[in-house]
Amino acid sequence: MTEPLVRAEHLTRVFGRxxxxxxxxxxxxxxxxxxxxxxxxxxxxxGKSTLARMLLKLLPVTSGRIVFAxxxxxxxxxxxxxxxxxxxxxxxxxxxxxxxxTVRRLLARSRRLLGADLTEQRxxxxxxxxxxxxxxxxxxxxxxxxxxxxxRVMIARALLAGPSLLIADExxxxxxxxxxxxxxxxxxxxxxxxxxxxxFITHDIGQAxxxxxxxxxxxxxxxxxxxxxxxxxxxxxxxxTRRLLxxxxxxxxxx
Amino acid sequence: MGTARFTGRFWLAAGIVAAxxxxxxxxxxxxxxxxxxxxxxxxxxxxxxxxxxxxxxxxHDVFTNLMYGTRTSLVIGLVAGAIATGIGVVLGTLAGxxxxxxxxxxxxxxxxILAIPSIVVLVLISIALGTRSTVTLAVVxxxxxxxxxxxxxxxxxxxxxxxEHLDVARLSGAGTASLICYDVVPYMLSYICMAFVLQxxxxxxxxxxxxxxxxxxxxxxxxxxxxxxxxxxxSVRTGxxxxxxxxxxxxxxxxxxxxxxxxxxxEVFNPRxxxxxxxxxxxxxxxxxxxxxxxxxxxx
Amino acid sequence: xxxxxxxxxxxxxxxxxxxxxxxxAVDGVDLELPAGQVLGIxxxxxxGKSTLAAVLSLTxxPPLSVLDGELTVDGDRLDLSGDRPPPRTWRGSVVSLLPQGxxxxxxxxTRIGDLAVDVxxxxxxxxxxxxxxxxxxxxxxxxxLPxxxxxxxxxxxxxxxxxRVVTVLSTLLDPRLLIADExxxxxxxxxxxxxxxxxxxxxxxxLVGGIVFVTHDLPVLRAVADRIAIMYxxxxxxxxxxxxxxxxxRHPYTAxxxxxxxxxxxxxxTRRIGGIAGAPPDLSAPPAGCRFHPRCSLATDVCTRQEPPxxxxxxxxYATCWWRADHPDExxxxxx
Numbered sequence: 048m049t050e051p052l053v054r055a056e057h058l059t060r061v062f063g064r065x066x067x068x069x070x071x072x073x074x075x076x077x078x079x080x081x082x083x084x085x086x087x088x089x090x091x092x093x094g095k096s097t098l099a100r101m102l103l104k105l106l107p108v109t110s111g112r113i114v115f116a117x118x119x120x121x122x123x124x125x126x127x128x129x130x131x132x133x134x135x136x137x138x139x140x141x142x143x144x145x146x147x148x149t150v151r152r153l154l155a156r157s158r159r160l161l162g163a164d165l166t167e168q169r170x171x172x173x174x175x176x177x178x179x180x181x182x183x184x185x186x187x188x189x190x191x192x193x194x195x196x197x198x199r200v201m202i203a204r205a206l207l208a209g210p211s212l213l214i215a216d217e218x219x220x221x222x223x224x225x226x227x228x229x230x231x232x233x234x235x236x237x238x239x240x241x242x243x244x245x246x247f248i249t250h251d252i253g254q255a256x257x258x259x260x261x262x263x264x265x266x267x268x269x270x271x272x273x274x275x276x277x278x279x280x281x282x283x284x285x286x287x288t289r290r291l292l293x294x295x296x297x298x299x300x301x302x
Numbered sequence: 303m304g305t306a307r308f309t310g311r312f313w314l315a316a317g318i319v320a321a322x323x324x325x326x327x328x329x330x331x332x333x334x335x336x337x338x339x340x341x342x343x344x345x346x347x348x349x350x351x352x353x354x355x356x357x358x359x360x361x362h363d364v365f366t367n368l369m370y371g372t373r374t375s376l377v378i379g380l381v382a383g384a385i386a387t388g389i390g391v392v393l394g395t396l397a398g399x400x401x402x403x404x405x406x407x408x409x410x411x412x413x414x415i416l417a418i419p420s421i422v423v424l425v426l427i428s429i430a431l432g433t434r435s436t437v438t439l440a441v442v443x444x445x446x447x448x449x450x451x452x453x454x455x456x457x458x459x460x461x462x463x464x465x466e467h468l469d470v471a472r473l474s475g476a477g478t479a480s481l482i483c484y485d486v487v488p489y490m491l492s493y494i495c496m497a498f499v500l501q502x503x504x505x506x507x508x509x510x511x512x513x514x515x516x517x518x519x520x521x522x523x524x525x526x527x528x529x530x531x532x533x534x535x536x537s538v539r540t541g542x543x544x545x546x547x548x549x550x551x552x553x554x555x556x557x558x559x560x561x562x563x564x565x566x567x568x569e570v571f572n573p574r575x576x577x578x579x580x581x582x583x584x585x586x587x588x589x590x591x592x593x594x595x596x597x598x599x600x601x602x
Numbered sequence: 603x604x605x606x607x608x609x610x611x612x613x614x615x616x617x618x619x620x621x622x623x624x625x626x627a628v629d630g631v632d633l634e635l636p637a638g639q640v641l642g643i644x645x646x647x648x649x650g651k652s653t654l655a656a657v658l659s660l661t662x663x664p665p666l667s668v669l670d671g672e673l674t675v676d677g678d679r680l681d682l683s684g685d686r687p688p689p690r691t692w693r694g695s696v697v698s699l700l701p702q703g704x705x706x707x708x709x710x711x712t713r714i715g716d717l718a719v720d721v722x723x724x725x726x727x728x729x730x731x732x733x734x735x736x737x738x739x740x741x742x743x744x745x746x747l748p749x750x751x752x753x754x755x756x757x758x759x760x761x762x763x764x765x766r767v768v769t770v771l772s773t774l775l776d777p778r779l780l781i782a783d784e785x786x787x788x789x790x791x792x793x794x795x796x797x798x799x800x801x802x803x804x805x806x807x808x809l810v811g812g813i814v815f816v817t818h819d820l821p822v823l824r825a826v827a828d829r830i831a832i833m834y835x836x837x838x839x840x841x842x843x844x845x846x847x848x849x850x851x852r853h854p855y856t857a858x859x860x861x862x863x864x865x866x867x868x869x870x871x872t873r874r875i876g877g878i879a880g881a882p883p884d885l886s887a888p889p890a891g892c893r894f895h896p897r898c899s900l901a902t903d904v905c906t907r908q909e910p911p912x913x914x915x916x917x918x919x920y921a922t923c924w925w926r927a928d929h930p931d932e933x934x935x936x937x938x
Binding site: 103105127130134135137138139142143144145147148153156157158159160201204205 | 465466467469470471472473474475476477480484485488
């Protein structure tokens with residue numbers, strides 16, 4: 048069994064002090080296996096976005112360890128090197144873009160990470176991986192693209208550095224249902240063709256069911272269920288997971 | 303970012319400001335014959351064909367004084383406004399973006415300056431300086447009026463800092479300078495623009511106040527100095543309205559137009575404030591505004 | 603047959619564009635809703651459903667203006683063409699709007715009780731404060747909500763409770779018709795269920811006569827709506843009862859929407875789900891013929907030239923599609 052790409056050990060994040068302290072993430076431990084899509088499912092306030100930001104090193108950890116490819120990266124590390132390995136796509140296809148930049152300028156911003164490797168060809172390759180033609184989008188401003196195209200451009204930006212881990216933080220939540228499957232297919236294709244490890248964060252257990260190999264369920268900062276997707280979704284052990292599944296509206300009556 | 307919408311109010315305000323600018327900056331070149339300090343008639347002569355707005359207490363042509371006075375007031379206003387806006391934006395952005403101890407320190411300093419009555423400081427500094435050139439006066443004015451811009455910009459910067467496009471830029475490896483320069487400041491540009499307009503308006507009025515107290519630019523003429531002479535030489539009592547009405551009108555016009563410009567700029571930049579007229583007749587269709595998909599669990 | 607609660611005919615509304623031209627966001631929509639039922643209006647972003655909600659609730663404001671249409675609620679007819687503002691008695695007491703994102707728009711410095719007093723006074727004129735608060739308290743009791751809400755500030759309530767409170771406030775005056783615009787979109791699934799149960803309870807107790815529920819989320823409609831209308835590019839493409847529409851869609855767009863729904867069931871793990879290719883059209887220049895034809899896998903030549911025929915009635919089962927006109931009994935899900 049190969050070493051997992053990421054091991055999170057007793058991760059905790061506390062906001063505030065004393066009586067007003069909020070444990071946004073409370074003693075969460077898990078492992079992300081290479082070439083698999085792991086989904087973190089949680090309602091609002093569950094701490095899933097806080098967890099993502101800690102793994103991205105955008106937020107310091109209060110206690111616990113993050114081990115990436117065998118190295119402890121919890122404390123002060125070279126973030127530039129880390130972000131060549133770990134990248135993210137966020138929720139808001141409007142707000143994630145600097146509205147004053149064209150797509151080309153957005154992609155060219157990664158120069159600090161890639162240096163001379165950032166060529167037009169590399170940009171075109173990344174765009175192709177998400178199903179976009181460079182000629183169609185490079186010269187455009189964000190307001191000239193549709194929501195689905197914007198999210199794809201964001202994924203392409205994340206892929207530029209050739210990361211081994213992609214964190215998708217509610218990347219489909221602000222898209223219409225008809226677009227979600229398309230973006231999710233981009234993610235599964237990346238897993239299948241490039242062996243990319245993906246951490247997918249969502250509140251929608253239906254999407255989790257579609258893409259995941261492994262599922263984590265978070266509730267108010269604590270990890271309540273963790274295991275292979277089929278087991279967690281079709282045979283949940285924890286009361287919270289069962290209630291969550293029961294509350295999901297279905298299209299057809301379960302027969 | 304579609305085309306900005308310029309309302310009637312905007313054009314009116316811009317028109318008045320442009321007219322005053324032309325009068326102060328270009329007119330002296332046009333009316334080259336008029337020299338400041340030339341005696342053209344008796345003391346407080348009525349307006350005539352020789353002196354269009356009459357003469358002042360020293361026999362100088364009021365119209366000439368008005369032109370050069372407007373120029374001085376404008377120069378002081380623009381320079382002081384630019385410096386104050388510059389200081390305010392730099393300190394405010396730094397405080398808002400960094401947060402923490404830096405923010406506390408800078409804002410504490412700003413509040414101290416804000417609490418000191420500026421007119422007292424202006425008077426004291428002006429007295430301490432031997433001669434007061436236009437530039438010196440502009441700097442003095444700027445130094446006492448930057449605090450409120452700094453506070454406002456700090457709030458803006460703090461709110462922009464939390465936006466997602468900054469996280470994306472960080473993950474792309476952009477450094478702090480690049481983030482502030484390209485991701486924070488452009489989003490505040492409309493606000494900075496409006497702050498500058500307000501600063502200019504404030505500086506012009508403050509200069510007039512100082513000059514009326516006799517602390518205006520030495521050796522020069524400004525709108526405030528004209529008022530100072532008008533009051534000191536009892537033009538009100540003697541009924542020589544041409545000595546104090548023209549500078550008052552010009553000051554009022556300038557300040558009013560700048561304030562109206564600022565508020566109509568707000569409408570241009572902020573679509574939610576725009577007022578629409580009820581449509582009367584159907585017209586052929588045109589480009590579609592991009593409708594936002596629904597946010598799920600995201601704060602707007 | 604009793605008259606329907608809501609009968610809308612020929613609704614048309616447009617946004618004033620930047621250069622004086624218009625974008626028609628709702629283009630000839632007819633609706634019918636029997637009393638005591640929930641009508642769901644579903645579609646992608648930009649289809650015009652929120653605009654339709656504004657038109658139905660008489661809250662259209664510039665740059666949106668209603669071009670044409672006729673609204674009949676409980677027998678009272680209102681002509682929407684012309685520039686007259688809607689009668690004051692209608693808005694709030696005959697039709698009431700629960701706007702999108704209302705739970706986030708509550709004034710943070712006002713207690714819920716005070717908001718209720720404001721709402722009642724705005725529509726009923728001078729009312730004693732205690733009377734208004736009593737009405738709110740009675741309403742909360744009837745709907746099994748805690749009384750402490752009356753003295754609370756919005757930030758002291760959870761998101762789900764805020765949404766339910768806003769729903770109660772918008773129905774305080776017992777409107778005949780409640781238009782709810784995306785009420786569940788920002789909520790977790792558990793609070794979604796609480797809200798839909800609250801809406802059902804309001805109907806059951808006769809506190810509202812009928813509900814129009816606008817959303818992009820089809821599974822939620824399966825749980826709460828009695829009838830569903832599917833909207834695309836400003837027009838209705840299909841209308842029908844919930845079970846019938848979901849089990850046997852008559853229009854390709856409906857079938858495509860249903861096919862892209864992701865629910866936690868074993869079936870979706872085994873197959874690849876496609877979304878709907880392309881994007882909704884630019885309403886300034888909608889496609890000729892059937893507006894859906896550029897994205898439809900069953901489109902034929904006639905679809906690109908002529909507008910499809912109306913099959914059925916909005917009161918019962920309705921679809922507008924050339925393919926369906928030629929194949930009245932074929933199953934769509936098998937074809938896609």
